[in-house]
Amino acid sequence: MVKVGFVVIRRTKQNVLTSTPIVILGSLVLGLLISCVIIWATMGIDIVSFFGTFYQTIVSYTGLLEPLVFLAIIGTAITIGFYGSFWNVGAEGQYVMGMLGAIFLTMFSPLSSVFTQDNALLTALSKVVVVVFGGLLGAAWSLIPGMLKAYAKVTEVPVLLLMNYIAYNISDYLTAGPWKGRYTYGYIRTDLIPESARLTVIPGLEMLRYEVLAAVALIIIIAYIFLEHTKLGLKVKFLGTNPVALRSSGYDDRVITLLTAALSGFVVGLAGSLRLLGYDYRLPYNIGDGKTGFYGYTAILVAWLSFRDIRYVLASALIVASLNSFGYRMQMLLKGLLPPGLSAYAISLVLIGVTLIVYTIVRVLKEYTVKLVIKA
Amino acid sequence: MSFLPNHSQIVLRVSNIVKKFPGVTALGGVSLELYSGEIHSLLGENGSGKSTLAKVIAGIYSPDSGAIEVQGKPVRFTSPADAIRYGIFYIPQAPSLIENLTVTENILLVLKSCGLLTKVGRIRETIEEEVSKLGYRIDPDAEASRLSYTQKQIVELAKASILGVKILIVDEVTTYLPKVVRESFYRYMRHIKDEGKTIVLITHKIGEAVDVADRVTVLRSGMVVRTLERKELNADMIRRLMFGERVFPSRKEYPGNSTSANVGKEKMELVRLDDIWANDDTGNVALRGVTLRVGRGEVLGVAGISGNGQKELAEVLVGLRDVKRGHYYLDGVEVTNRGTKAIRAAGVGFIPEAPLHYSFSGDLSLVENVAITSSNNFFIRWSSLAAKVREFVSTYGISVASPKTLVKVLSGGNVMRLAVARELELSKKMLVAYNATRSLDEMFSEMFLSTIRTLARRDNITVVYISESLDEVLAVSDRIAVISSGKIVGLFEREGVERDTVEKLMVM
Numbered sequence: 001m002v003k004v005g006f007v008v009i010r011r012t013k014q015n016v017l018t019s020t021p022i023v024i025l026g027s028l029v030l031g032l033l034i035s036c037v038i039i040w041a042t043m044g045i046d047i048v049s050f051f052g053t054f055y056q057t058i059v060s061y062t063g064l065l066e067p068l069v070f071l072a073i074i075g076t077a078i079t080i081g082f083y084g085s086f087w088n089v090g091a092e093g094q095y096v097m098g099m100l101g102a103i104f105l106t107m108f109s110p111l112s113s114v115f116t117q118d119n120a121l122l123t124a125l126s127k128v129v130v131v132v133f134g135g136l137l138g139a140a141w142s143l144i145p146g147m148l149k150a151y152a153k154v155t156e157v158p159v160l161l162l163m164n165y166i167a168y169n170i171s172d173y174l175t176a177g178p179w180k181g182r183y184t185y186g187y188i189r190t191d192l193i194p195e196s197a198r199l200t201v202i203p204g205l206e207m208l209r210y211e212v213l214a215a216v217a218l219i220i221i222i223a224y225i226f227l228e229h230t231k232l233g234l235k236v237k238f239l240g241t242n243p244v245a246l247r248s249s250g251y252d253d254r255v256i257t258l259l260t261a262a263l264s265g266f267v268v269g270l271a272g273s274l275r276l277l278g279y280d281y282r283l284p285y286n287i288g289d290g291k292t293g294f295y296g297y298t299a300i301l302v303a304w305l306s307f308r309d310i311r312y313v314l315a316s317a318l319i320v321a322s323l324n325s326f327g328y329r330m331q332m333l334l335k336g337l338l339p340p341g342l343s344a345y346a347i348s349l350v351l352i353g354v355t356l357i358v359y360t361i362v363r364v365l366k367e368y369t370v371k372l373v374i375k376a
Numbered sequence: 377m378s379f380l381p382n383h384s385q386i387v388l389r390v391s392n393i394v395k396k397f398p399g400v401t402a403l404g405g406v407s408l409e410l411y412s413g414e415i416h417s418l419l420g421e422n423g424s425g426k427s428t429l430a431k432v433i434a435g436i437y438s439p440d441s442g443a444i445e446v447q448g449k450p451v452r453f454t455s456p457a458d459a460i461r462y463g464i465f466y467i468p469q470a471p472s473l474i475e476n477l478t479v480t481e482n483i484l485l486v487l488k489s490c491g492l493l494t495k496v497g498r499i500r501e502t503i504e505e506e507v508s509k510l511g512y513r514i515d516p517d518a519e520a521s522r523l524s525y526t527q528k529q530i531v532e533l534a535k536a537s538i539l540g541v542k543i544l545i546v547d548e549v550t551t552y553l554p555k556v557v558r559e560s561f562y563r564y565m566r567h568i569k570d571e572g573k574t575i576v577l578i579t580h581k582i583g584e585a586v587d588v589a590d591r592v593t594v595l596r597s598g599m600v601v602r603t604l605e606r607k608e609l610n611a612d613m614i615r616r617l618m619f620g621e622r623v624f625p626s627r628k629e630y631p632g633n634s635t636s637a638n639v640g641k642e643k644m645e646l647v648r649l650d651d652i653w654a655n656d657d658t659g660n661v662a663l664r665g666v667t668l669r670v671g672r673g674e675v676l677g678v679a680g681i682s683g684n685g686q687k688e689l690a691e692v693l694v695g696l697r698d699v700k701r702g703h704y705y706l707d708g709v710e711v712t713n714r715g716t717k718a719i720r721a722a723g724v725g726f727i728p729e730a731p732l733h734y735s736f737s738g739d740l741s742l743v744e745n746v747a748i749t750s751s752n753n754f755f756i757r758w759s760s761l762a763a764k765v766r767e768f769v770s771t772y773g774i775s776v777a778s779p780k781t782l783v784k785v786l787s788g789g790n791v792m793r794l795a796v797a798r799e800l801e802l803s804k805k806m807l808v809a810y811n812a813t814r815s816l817d818e819m820f821s822e823m824f825l826s827t828i829r830t831l832a833r834r835d836n837i838t839v840v841y842i843s844e845s846l847d848e849v850l851a852v853s854d855r856i857a858v859i860s861s862g863k864i865v866g867l868f869e870r871e872g873v874e875r876d877t878v879e880k881l882m883v884m
Contacts, residue, residue, distance in 0.1 A: 005454055009438055229755055229756055229758075230754055230755055230756060231747070231752060231753065231754060231755075231756055232754070234744060234747055234748055234756060235748070237737070237740060237744070238737050238740070238748055241737040241738070241739040241740060242732075242733075242736070242737035242738070242739075244696075244733060244734060245733075245734065245735055245736055245737050245745075245748070246748070247696060247715075247716050248694060248696055248716055248726060248728075248734050248735060249716070249720065249735075249748045249749045250716045250717050250719070250720030250721060250749070251716070251717065252715055252716075252717060373454060
């Protein structure tokens with residue numbers, strides 16, 4: 001009788017092939033190859049047009065920049081949560097709350113009058129206030145599941161997911177009700193925020209804003225310093241790896257849980273308010289219908305791809321952003337070739353899904369050697 | 377008496393086993409032969425490679441190189457189940473039963489994973505039969521979480537027997553058992569030895585090895601120093617083989633032991649427990665009205681058989697467990713149910729038996745695990761902490777590659793040393809130790825006990841020394857409290873206390 005089995009041994013030494021950047025890049029290449037085979041087999045797209053399109057996606061990098069910055073911010077936020085075992089799958093809702101915060105302050109609060117005056121300094125300061133307020137709303141939104149987790153031992157994941165839909169509905173209620181715009185050509189949506197409240201477009205890089213670029217850099221650097229060089233960041237890491245040790249060291253794990261939830265939600269909220277001030281300028285109706293770009297969900301992949309390591313968030317965001325854009329380009333290429341019933345967005349999902357499956361497998365191989373043993 | 381029978385043969389041979397972990401060579405080419413019908417003791421200090429060797433033999437670790445032969449046939453184990461099929465069974469220091477399964481289910485699980493299926497009704501009788509051979513009764517339908525440490529280890533022994541064990545490896549299992557229970561373990565071992573089976577007894581207690589082993593193999597730094605026959609066994613020589621020529625204090629030299637510095641002196645009270653009631657993890661009452669006073673600079677030993685509320689008492693003392701009733705005052709301030717913060721801030725150190733559960737995050741580095749209890753400045757000064765870790769490493773003889781090494785790759789003894797190093801420094805007013813020496817070798821244990829006496833005498837630090845080792849409690853304490861079923865059933869001054877009296881109270 002032939003017996004087949006696997007010997008799985010934890011790697012004690014890492015080599016070049018198992019270094020994190022190679023693992024991430026290798027997974028991308030392998031994932032693309034497999035996706036190519038799937039799309040070729042089902043829709044008859046040849047390898048040349050497949051990789052040709054991918055090449056164009058990368059070369060015309062301007063299209064990548066906008067998803068990149070938002071995925072980087074939200075990915076960082078979720079990674080902070082992951083460090084403290086707060087599985088923030090509610091970024092989508094916190095993102096919407098950030099948008100609501102921004103539109104409220106710029107249009108429906110006393111602060112809105114600042115944007116009609118011609119005071120550059122005051123306007124600039126007010127923009128900071130608006131962005132931070134969006135962050136605070138995101139933090140508040142994330143604190144609800146955080147409190148339930150810390151004080152009632154309710155698993156945060158389902159609560160966070162449900163909170164996304166509550167956020168969508170609050171947004172739709174306001175957009176169609178109290179905040180409904182007057183100058184909308186009959187559409188249900190809010191009016192545009194004042195021009196002076198909007199972020200500054202970078203000449204030549206129309207998809208970027210100075211303020212957003214500064215925010216991405218600041219957020220990533222501060223998050224890194226927070227996690228690697230502060231006592232509070234260390235407490236978050238203990239919470240994520242051994243909460244009992246955190247408690248016995250003299251800290252209240254419940255407080256740190258709240259802190260982790262709030263921080264993660266805060267950073268997502270920042271992304272929401274930046275998005276509104278810099279790109280959308282208004283809230284649409286049916287916001288849950290893809291109008292957020294689903295960045296809150298897609299960024300979970302960024303956090304997952306970065307090995308729960310803050311240093312790789314930017315690279316992971318780049319990969320996910322390029323797959324995302326690649327998917328959109330493929331949709332155009334595949335127009336008319338799609339099997340009936342399959343939406344064009346499915347292409348993006350195939351690309352991202354395949355790459356992440358490959359990545360998940362490679363990741364195991366990074367940590368363990370697997371040998372096939374055949375005994376006669 | 378126990379010379380090897382003439383017909384005994386080699387049942388297992390390992391040759392040139394090498395096993396490396398990051399930064400540490402655990403086994404550097406170990407060869408060993410085991411005979412049928414022998415009790416073979418593996419002795420060595422912490423980190424000498426005893427457990428690693430045992431785990432290689434039991435299929436838990438795969439060696440980097442080297443060969444294993446069972447009955448002269450080369451084998452390659454890819455899992456513990458493989459080893460079990462060859463009759464090799466390993467009982468770890470920490471029982472490996474699944475807590476929310478019953479005794480029967482636990483045993484069936486192993487049988488099934490090894491492809492040996494049995495009817496449930498039959499297995500229940502078999503379990504009762506095997507357990508009674510050890511002189512115990514355990515309900516086969518009881519959940520494992522309800523069993524005491526001793527009972528769990530008895531279930532492990534029964535499991536081994538049901539699996540048809542030929543080579544039984546027991547890793548530090550007997551270390552903390554009360555004498556009566558230990559004796560019944562030894563009787564059982566001799567009994568199965570007479571049936572031609574092999575027992576590998578891993579221990580760092582030299583006396584134990586000398587008492588029961590037929591042969592002793594001493595390991596040091598991952599190498600076999602020597603294998604001794606029964607007639608050569610001699611505690612002093614073994615000690616030299618284990619530790620080399622290093623010296624360590626003998627118990628008589630503990631500071632304060634001979635001077636009776638505290639007799640007749642009223643001590644200022646530091647800890648006051650008034651009628652403390654607390655539950656265990658499963659919600660059953662574990663402490664039933666514990667009232668204790670501990671003075672400054674006093675060493676209070678708490679003796680008892682495992683599972684009588686010691687763990688909960690330790691947790692209450694450091695604030696990890698809420699009490700249901702009663703009051704806890706520390707240095708005149710009530711800290712009842714105020715969590716760990718107030719207690720730690722008052723200068724209380726805690727050395728538990730399972731530091732990877734209580735004290736450290738295995739996924740983080742040594743320096744991070746030291747940083748978590750260091751000063752509460754907003755920014756961490758890694759360089760000064762790394763220097764502190766290096767100091768710990770050299771002072772306490774921790775084998776580790778760098779301060780950035782993850783704690784989970786350290787051996788059990790090294791993790792414990794790190795806990796001792798970190799917590800002694802935090803013990804400004806009090807130290808709570810709970811089975812602290814369980815995974816420490818003899819030399820380090822002695823050093824540790826001696827340090828505790830020094831702390832109490834010189835620095836006036838209070839020590840609550842909770843241990844299942846009565847020997848240690850007797851050696852180190854000023855007063856001895858005996859705990860049984862969550863109650864303090866006896867309180868003795870160290871002078872003139874009778875060991876028998878304490879033991880009787882422990883099993884009461």
